[in-house]
Amino acid sequence: MNINTSEERLKARNIQPTAMRLRVLTYLVESQAAISLSDLEKKFSQADRTTLFRTLKTYLEHGLVHQINDASGTTKYALCAENCTCTYPDDIHLHFYCSSCEQTYCFPHLGIPEFDLPENFKPARGNFVITGQCSSCPA
Amino acid sequence: MNINTSEERLKARNIQPTAMRLRVLTYLVESQAAISLSDLEKKFSQADRTTLFRTLKTYLEHGLVHQINDASGTTKYALCAENCTCTYPDDIHLHFYCSSCEQTYCFPHLGIPEFDLPENFKPARGNFVITGQCSSCPA
DNA sequence: TGATATTTGCACTATTGTTGCATGGATCTG
């Protein structure tokens, strides 16, 4: 499947491509780091908070984005790879939260090793975050 | 250093052993899983929320407990090993959050591998949580 | 004992995340 436009990308995940959803997706594509709901509020100040919240919720439910719980207290979101299903451990990767600039980065090439869980512990999802200082911030 | 009593354990971390702090520590020792502030509120309903909040904060600042951000929305706390300094990656371990019973487990024997971070990314702390179903919950 | 420092309790505040409901626009069906 070849996805060129934002509209096609939404349709591929069975998301109705409304004006707002297209604009949020464009913002996500352009962002280098993961974004939060309050980031969206700042970017789209004319739109209602609830609409943006539900936009992210819809994206999440349809596997367009994944959720990141860094130590910042606010949930962040980042685009999934085109054919990602967010299954553990295949599609789970490391995240890095910079406590200086408060940006959260995806490291998709750093996969998560399989942990040797005790008998009858069934993994479903994973959240792996390293906190520290990123390369853009002075030591 | 040999730490037998709760009082000694607090003093070893330079925490003044008040009555409340001793009771909370005992509860932490007895707990099999990580606890939240609201767990403490239920357990010690006579005490003020703020006191319990600040007790955990003090424990955290003195390295007696470590903080776990599972996906439950509430921060959890668990006792550190006696000589733990919470440094990455030495003292960081995997946590498991059961979405059925909402308990959070420490797996201290499952260490965290060193990730090959890009140049000039300086790790300081880590939060590694797998969500799923624990061995006590029916499939 | 009196002075000083720490701990606790109460009342508020802040932030994030979430839901109910009414409205408006899009989409479907005949």
Place this chain on the structure above:
DNA sequence: CAGATCCATGCAACAATAGTGCAAATATCA
């Protein structure tokens, strides 16, 4: 195209968690 239906949006309110300011109580020290 008209009417019915469905979905997205906006507004308001709510809930849960986290955190602060300040004064009273308690412990510690000289």
